[in-house]
Amino acid sequence: MTKLALTINGRAQGPVDVRDDLTMNDFLREVLGMTGTKFGCGAAQCLSCAVIVDLPDGTSHTEPTCVASAASFDGKKIRTIEGHSGDGQLTVLQKAFIEHFAFQCGYCTPGFLNEGQVLLEQLARTPAARADLETIIADALDGHLCRCTGYIKYHEAVRDVILADPHRFLKGG
Amino acid sequence: MKLAAVSGITLGVSRLALAETSAFLAHETLPGRGVFKPTVGRVDGVAKVTGAKLYASDFRASDLPGWPANTSHALLVRVADATHVYAGFDLTRLGKNAQPSVVVTAEDLARIGARAPEFYAGDLFCPVGKTPSYLGQPAALLIFETFDAFDRARLVFRDGDFLKFGAETGPVAVPNYGAFRFTRVAGATPDAPDIYSPLQEGWISPGLLESSGRPIWKPLPVAKGGEYVKGATYGEAIRAQLAGDNPAVLTLDRQFETQSVDPMFLEPECGLAWYDPDAANLEIVLGVQSPFEATEAIAFLLGEAQAGFKPQNIDAQFAYIGGGFGGRDHTPFPLYVALAAMFYPGHAVRLAHDRPQQFQGGVKRHAFKMRSQIGVDRASGKITAFAADHVLDGGGQMNYSISVAVVAATGAIGVYDIPKVDVTTVAVHSRGVTAGSMRGYGTLQTMTALEVLVDEAAAALPLDPIEFRRRNALRPGGRTMTGNPYSVSVRTKEILDKLDKHPIWQKRADEKARAKPGFVIGVGVACAAKDYGTGADCSLGSVEIDAEGRISIHGDAVEMGNGIGTALANRAALSIGGIADEVTVAQVDVFDALELMTSGDAYTITQAAQDEAAKNPRWVPAISSATSASIGAHVGTQAVAEAARIIFRFGLWPAALSLWGIASTDPRSKQADEAYWQGETLIMTGLSPLPLSAIAAKAHAQKGVTGAMAHAFSRWAWSQGVFNIAGEDWPADIDALAVRHGGDRFVRLDRKAVAFPPTDYNRIGTAFSSLCGTLVRVEIERATGALRIAKAYSVLECGKVLVPEVVLGQAQGGFAMGVGYALLETLPPFEDGPGNGQWNLGQYLVARGSDLPLHDLEIEILSPLASNEPPKGMAEVVMIPVVPALLNAIFDATGRRFQSLPVTPEMLKRALA
Secondary structure, X not given: OEEEEEEEOOEEEEEEEEOOXXXXXXXXXXXXXXXXXXXXXXXXXXXXXXXXXXXXXXXXXXXXOOOOEHHHHOOOEEEOHHHOOEXXXXXXXXXXXXXXXXXXXXXXXXXXXXXXXXXXXXXXXXXXXXXXXXXXHHHHXXXXXXXXXXXXXXXXXXXHHHHOOHHHHEOOO | OEEEEEOOEEEEEEEOOOOOHHXXXXXXXXXXXXXXXXXXXXXXXXXXXXXXXXXXXXXXXXXXXXXXXXXEEEEEEEOOOOOEEEEEEOOHHHOHXXXXXXXXXXXXXXXXXXXXXXXXXXXXXXXXXXXXXXXXXXXXEEEEOOHHHHHHHHHHHOOOOOXXXXXXXXXXXXXXXXXXXXXXXXXOOOOOOOOEOHXXXXXXXXXXXXXXXXXXXXXXXXXXXXXXXXXXXXXXXXXXXXXOOOOOEEEXXXXXXXXXXXXXXXXXXXXXXXXXXXXXXXXXXXXXXXXXXXXXXXXXXXXXXXXXXXXXXXXXXXXXXXXXXXXXXXXXXXXXXXXXXHOOOOOEEEEEOOHHHHHHXXXXXXXXXXXXXXXXXXXXXXXXXXXXXXXXXXXXXXXOHHHHHHHHHHOOXXXXXOOEEEEEEEEEOOOOOOEOOOOOOOHHHHHHHHHHHHHHHXXXXXXXXXXXXXXXXXXXXXXXXXXXXXXXXXXXHHHHHHHHHOHHXXXXXXXXXXXXXXXXXXXXXXXXXXXXXXXXXXXXXEEEEOOOOOEEEEEOOOEOOOOHHHHHHHHHHHHHOOOOOEEEOOOOOOXXXXXXXXXXXXXXXXXXXXXXXXXXXXXXXXXXXXXXXXXXXXXXXXXXXXXXXXXXXXXXXXXXXXXXXXXXXXXXXXXXXXXXXXXXXXXXXXXXXXXXXXXXXXXXXXXXXXXXEXXXXXXXXXXXEEEEEOOEEEXXXXXXXXXXXXXXXXXXXOEEEEEOOOHHHHHOOOOOEEEEEEEEEEEEXXXXXXXXXXXXXXXXXXXXXXXXXXXXXXXXXXXXXXXXXXXXXXXXXXXXXXXXXXXXXXOEOXXXXXXXXXXXXXXXXXXXXXXXXXXXOOOOOOOOOHHHHHHHHHHHHHOOOOOEOOXXXXXXXXXXX
């Protein structure tokens, strides 16, 4: 057993005893009831279970939760789909997903939203060249599976958010 | 809605509500008042980007009002061996902390008197002492009190199950699921009656089987086969013609095989149920495409069960999302959810597949083996005859195998007008995982084989592939293989012209010549016509507008990710101006006012029985049907569309006349059709524009029709009813109606007359069809066989487009699924396949973004032929031509015609070596 304490969407959770082989996905969904993070494959192949991990150096990345133990998240700060909007306001990426009809069934949306948000924050720190933008988006999102949409609208939504604020996300923008 | 009791059990089917009403309104009511409402986008958008509970897998007992606080968990154990006698199980390996509280087996089902519904005929659990009839057949249901015990147990199971097997028997022999022969011989001219057709003569099946179980297709004179002999004789004549040595005719005879694949919807099947023994009430939460069927199947399962196992009431609640590309339409999974609750009374039990279990237990696409023969007159380039023989592997349970076989066979001539056709089909049992409904539904397989064959025929003539298709294209009014014309638009020529003029096609030689060293380039074309509808489709819908002009819509269609909620809102807006403030789907509990009743089977009822039943103004051929077969736009929105028309004509229009001060004697009062909406403003030439809110307030004040609730039924044509509304006879494509005046309650209106579609329409294969054509340009690396789709173009027609962005998204998604089917996805049969319980993503390859031309896929949607052309189904047709277009492009690039799927880089590498 591990005494797990972590921060989820800015709120401290735990400490709570968890079995060492309990997955983070089950901790979120079964223990905390936070079902916004999905379970798709249990093999880190579809990434519908991915959450954002915020590192002390101010950077972030996504991690799948279906193959990782909850204990491995001890002391970490994470964000899930439930934590994106604040004060009833959607983020620019959430709005873009809606307005682009980016998803269909929406089961993969938590993963794409988290990955897209991490990309935006990364570009805000280190803007990219416009010529590289499509490749950067493709590389960032490629690990995520979507069975409904063909991915195009997800990519367009992320790209349009970036192009709408070139000074923030693009070199020389 | 309270349905007719089944075996003394009262059924209720309702949408899923959350424990906290406010949370429900915020999350499940779409778009939900008081929450961010985008000016564009899907009505379910906010819920999906905020992690709202929308999916069956999101719910636990604590989310549901009145349920126990805790959730128990069940594990469905399936066999990975179907050639040895099942000898039971040993739970000791689970350890003391992972022991189930309850174990359910075949013996338990027999003890309580549970029955397998006919659709799932066979052993729901494999009994000890029998060889399992298929891989993945359940053997036991383990129910755990706590999540911890369940979680420990499933981890143990990942290292191998605990099932024991004895003597080897080989696979269980089970008769074929069904066999049909579709033969048509056209008259001398297109307008002449057919000489023989399934529509005229009825569908036929062979009466004799070989000892192997395969049908004998020869026209043997058997007692029960008289009608078969006639059709088969014509069929054999067609085959003799194709076998003849006529130098004026090009004849090709080819084999084609397609693979089994998984629908791979991202949310594995899941359910939650609670049996309250004190109230004898079974509550169940599911996410399926066929809510009515699931509920009725559970009622049948428990209908004759002994005391304590037969609920008096079943209240089934359905999550917002139910879709699974067909794979969640009529699956046995809900039965096991119900059993979990019945065998652990007083506890809420959750049963959820993980991904390997979904591969092992979920329905698959049928693998096909096809032989196709085509005869083409060399001089004219016209196809003179076509014959085919299909064998499809239905796996362990019959499920939809017969239906898939029929749809596949009757779609086997695609978009073409062929005067002589003979197609045999047989769906066989195997020990593989059960095959059932999946996007494309048989025609994906047969049209892929056809379009590859057509491409080869064009090359052999030689004739330009598009010109060859144009010469043989089915024209409006032309007859399908069953002998009936389509009753909807047929725009083959336009589609072909679009393909012909596209730069991918026009510049194909230039691009081919421009291939980089070490690469080859090819362009392929294909065209497909896909039926939509099932021949017994229902639509339930209601529209209400309040005195402030706010609109509420309820429908029974299930959201499949296809945006049905948005489509409902947009279709109603065509009549009443405003986009709904509230839309709910998967609803069948709000239509009680219609007081519907049904009897018989809509597919098999006789004309006399239908005529007699129709005298009851509450009778309809069927009440609610699964959301499947691309019917979302065409069927799913029909009742709402008619309800909205009635509100406009008998509520809003009279109110507008009052506001304009136009008397009923004024000729303008009869010109409702000339008024139109600009947003929420009603425009009438020469009169002041009126806001919807003012019209709605007036409609309420003068007690006009402010709500309408309707039922529609389609058997390749809509039921047509006449209703007296406000003293006027109103004909509409609905068969039941209730209306609300002002703020009153809904009141059912008896229909004055009704015309249900004739029962002999059940002989029609399909009368509804949409078309799509696809061009692809591929680039293949010789050294590796890696294939890149450089450019692609799909053009489709689907009548009135309700939500253009959704149609576009479906086309893009269909393209991706087509790429996966052609190049990536495959499940081996039997022991190496998904039935072994070891399959997961990673091993099973689904198209990712990097497999697709994300910035080079062009989709064109043809405008409707007329402004009032109804919406047509399109979610399946957009996938089909992608597959043969890829194969034809591969041929163009490599010179190799592949006759099986998928075509992998290794195969391409060998072809180019």
